[in-house]
Amino acid sequence: GAVVSQHPSWVICKSGTSVKIECRSLDFQATTMFWYRQFPKQSLMLMATSNEGSKATYEQGVEKDKFLINHASLTLSTLTVTSAHPEDSSFYICSAREPGRDHYGYTFGSGTRLTVV
């Protein structure tokens, strides 16, 4: 089946630094990528939707200058958390969509646990 590889699985960074998270679709072309954030004991919160070759669409309340999303190819999307602060500590998950597959082809990456100290 479809696989989305997400790296790193976990990262600890100092406050004020930037962290890049990558998601790669390994055996299909991901025309659309969704980026979610999940705080403990809460559900997935959609941060942004990106389509290959165009700018990402951010959800209300998500700072696009802080969470930079790049979807430069059909197999790679990146999320960069700039000037990270402790309140950015969360579980970040990407999901790729391949239209035409069963159940609209939503496949999730394995997630990245970000801890900002």
Add this chain to the structure above:
Amino acid sequence: GQNIDQPTEMTATEGAIVQINCTYQTSGFNGLFWYQQHAGEAPTFLSYNVLDGLEEKGRFSSFLSRSKGYSYLLLKELQMKDSASYLCAAMDSNYQLIWGAGTKLIIKP
């Protein structure tokens, strides 16, 4: 507005049956998903319903009533490994997933 409601937590006994309910209100509707999520891991797909009725897949079944905006996930012959959070998500008219907060299922021996 768009809203998904499901219980926060449920407890069941190993070997028993449990039903997790979900009600939804969305702008348009293109199907209802159930995902399983173990702590610290990404969600994994369990089921997708877009037509009314029951879909059975092994020990797991999912039911949908579009007129009532209601779905349930039925887990039979519960195993300890079924302890996880179960997320209900409805797809709206823009094909966006609207997520519930998840139901934490605790299985006791």
